[in-house]
Every structure is written in structure tokens, then in C-alpha cells.
Amino acid sequence: MKQIKVYFFAIFLPLITLSAVFSQEQPARITILYDAFGKASPLKRGWGYSALVEYAGKRVLFDTGGDNDKFAYNVKALGLDLSRLDLVVLSHRHGDHTSGLNYVLSINPGVKIYTPSEGGAFGTPISPALLKLIQVRVEAVPEDLRYFDGNPPEKMSFGTPWPGAKFIQIREPTEVLPGFFLFSTTSDVSGTKEMNEISMAIRTPRGIVLISGCSHPGIEKIIETASKIDSRIYSILGGFHLVDVSDSGVTGLARSFRDKWKIERMAPSHCTGQLAFSEFIRVYGDKFDHAGLGSIISLPSGN
Numbered sequence: 012m013k014q015i016k017v018y019f020f021a022i023f024l025p026l027i028t029l030s031a032v033f034s035q036e037q038p039a040r041i042t043i044l045y046d047a048f049g050k051a052s053p054l055k056r057g058w059g060y061s062a063l064v065e066y067a068g069k070r071v072l073f074d075t076g077g078d079n080d081k082f083a084y085n086v087k088a089l090g091l092d093l094s095r096l097d098l099v100v101l102s103h104r105h106g107d108h109t110s111g112l113n114y115v116l117s118i119n120p121g122v123k124i125y126t127p128s129e130g131g132a133f134g135t136p137i138s139p140a141l142l143k144l145i146q147v148r149v150e151a152v153p154e155d156l157r158y159f160d161g162n163p164p165e166k167m168s169f170g171t172p173w174p175g176a177k178f179i180q181i182r183e184p185t186e187v188l189p190g191f192f193l194f195s196t197t198s199d200v201s202g203t204k205e206m207n208e209i210s211m212a213i214r215t216p217r218g219i220v221l222i223s224g225c226s227h228p229g230i231e232k233i234i235e236t237a238s239k240i241d242s243r244i245y246s247i248l249g250g251f252h253l254v255d256v257s258d259s260g261v262t263g264l265a266r267s268f269r270d271k272w273k274i275e276r277m278a279p280s281h282c283t284g285q286l287a288f289s290e291f292i293r294v295y296g297d298k299f300d301h302a303g304l305g306s307i308i309s310l311p312s313g314n
Contacts, residue, residue, distance in 0.1 A: 038065040039312035044085050045076030046280050049303025054088055055081040056304055059107035060250055060281040066213055066310055069188050072099045073211060073222050075111030082111030097188060098123040102224025103208040104132045112173055127195055127207035128180040134171035181209045190214040192240050196228035203227040217311040218243030225250045225282055234272055244274045248302055250281030261287045265294040278302040
């Protein structure tokens with residue numbers, strides 16, 4: 012009997028080991044790397060957002076938090092290897108979503124970084140209107156007040172805090188990896204008016220998983236745009252920016268997510284607001300996923 016047992020394990024243990032390795036290489040999860048709340052842990056909290064998506068053999072970093080040192084600490088504490096990223100997404104230009112990029116580039120300087128089409132931080136060309144203003148010549152202006160000594164360039168672009176970074180701008184909905192879509196929406200809210208923000212939709216067997224950075228253009232506008240990629244939305248993660256929405260407005264929105272859009276699960280983070288957290292818990296019950304710092308959210312996988 013002993014020989015039979017040894018023979019059994021000699022055959023099946025390598026298979027079990029290979030299976031374990033394969034499952035580790037093909038996770039279906041999102042890990043929250045940066046936020047201001049979560050269960051007690053050694054991780055460092057801060058205002059901002061970052062999430063690591065591991066799905067279908069791909070690894071995508073969505074936003075990089077609000078403090079470079081805290082972000083780096085959390086990445087190391089979680090034992091994550093950012094040198095194996097397929098790409099990085101920066102949802103918008105605000106520092107609470109971009110400040111950890113220096114650490115990312117120190118580990119992975121050649122990684123592709125997808126950004127909104129924005130002037131400024133991402134080194135994009137200046138607007139045609141501003142360029143035209145610079146190029147206008149007014150004869151009455153003294154020589155020392157002429158832009159570029161009266162010889163302005165035909166094309167100009169802003170610099171960036173991350174020289175050498177490989178930024179790729181998203182203007183139209185784009186499938187950047189198989190099953191991974193990025194799309195842009197524009198804010199019409201005072202304070203962020205005309206700012207572009209990109210969100211990510213991941214196609215799964217149960218519908219798309221939608222990730223938003225701050226939802227400055229409005230979470231409903233983002234959902235509506237995402238539904239054109241796939242009308243089935245399984246779950247939403249990230250910041251919904253509902254801190255300045257009325258109590259009744261938040262309640263109506265939570266019900267709309269469930270009843271109108273038929274969204275199965277909810278995993279809000281960052282700037283969503285604590286009133287909104289409580290309402291989503293009430294409306295979604297056990298289909299509400301706690302998505303604070305260090306949380307791991309499982310994603311649907313398989314056929």
C-alpha cells in the first residue's frame with residue numbers, strides 16, 4: 012500500500028503543482044493599491060486612487076495614487092512586480108491619480124501610458140486657439156513684448172513632469188488589449204469643465220467591469236458611454252464623485268444603477284462619499300464589494 016501511495020503522489024503532485032502555477036499566472040482580480048479607507052493593515056492610506064487589474068493574462072495599472080512614496084510603499088508591501096505591466100492608465104490629470112507615476116517609471120521606464128487628450132501634464136500639443144493667439148502680430152506692440160521675438164513656432168507642445176514617458180492619448184473608444192477598452196468623456200461641471208477623463212471597460216463572460224477614476228464628467232455619462240461597448244455591465248469600481256450630490260440624488264442613482272442599468276455588483280472607492288457608500292450597501296446588500304485599500308475584488312472568468 013505504501014508503494015501505491017508513493018506512486019499516486021508521484022503522478023499527481025506535479026499536475027497539482029502545474030495547476031497551481033497556472034492559476035497564479037491567470038488571476039481574475041482587481042487589487043486596490045491606494046485609497047484613504049479600508050480594513051486595518053500596514054498599508055499607507057492617502058487621498059487618491061490606484062488599482063491593479065489582473066485579467067485574461069494581462070496586468071494593467073489604473074491610476075497611481077496621490078503620493079509617490081506611499082504608493083511605492085504599498086506596492087512593495089503587497090509584493091507586486093510593476094516591471095511586468097502591460098500598460099498604465101491615467102484617468103485624468105489630477106495629482107491624486109498621477110503622483111505615483113515616478114515610481115512606476117523607475118521600475119518600468121518603457122511601459123505604455125494611456126492618458127486623456129489633454130494639454131499640460133501629459134506633454135500634449137497646445138490648443139489651436141492658444142497657438143493662434145501667440146502667432147498674431149500686432150504692429151503697435153513694442154519689440155520686447157513680442158512672443159518669441161516676433162517669430163513664433165508653427166507647432167508647440169507643453170512639457171511634462173515625466174520626460175521620456177511613452178504617453179498615448181485616447182480620443183475615441185479604443186481596444187488597447189484584447190477585451191480591454193478605454194474611452195473618454197468630458198466634464199461639463201464647474202471646476203473641471205472641459206476636462207477629459209478616461210475610463211476602462213473590461214469584457215467578461217457576465218458583462219463589462221467598468222473602472223472610473225473620479226467620474227468628473229458624471230458617472231451616468233460614463234455608464235452610458237460604456238454601454239455602447241457592451242450593454243451588459245456586471246460591476247463598477249472606482250470614484251463616482253458623489254460627495255456634493257443630495258441625499259435623494261444619491262438614493263435615486265443607486266436605484267438607477269440596479270434597476271435601469273441592471274448592474275449586478277457595486278464596488279465604489281475614493282471620492283464616491285460615505286453617504287453614497289451607505290446607500291449602495293442598502294440597495295445592493297451582499298452584492299456590494301468593499302473596495303478599500305488592500306481589497307481584492309474577484310472578476311468573472313471562464314466561458
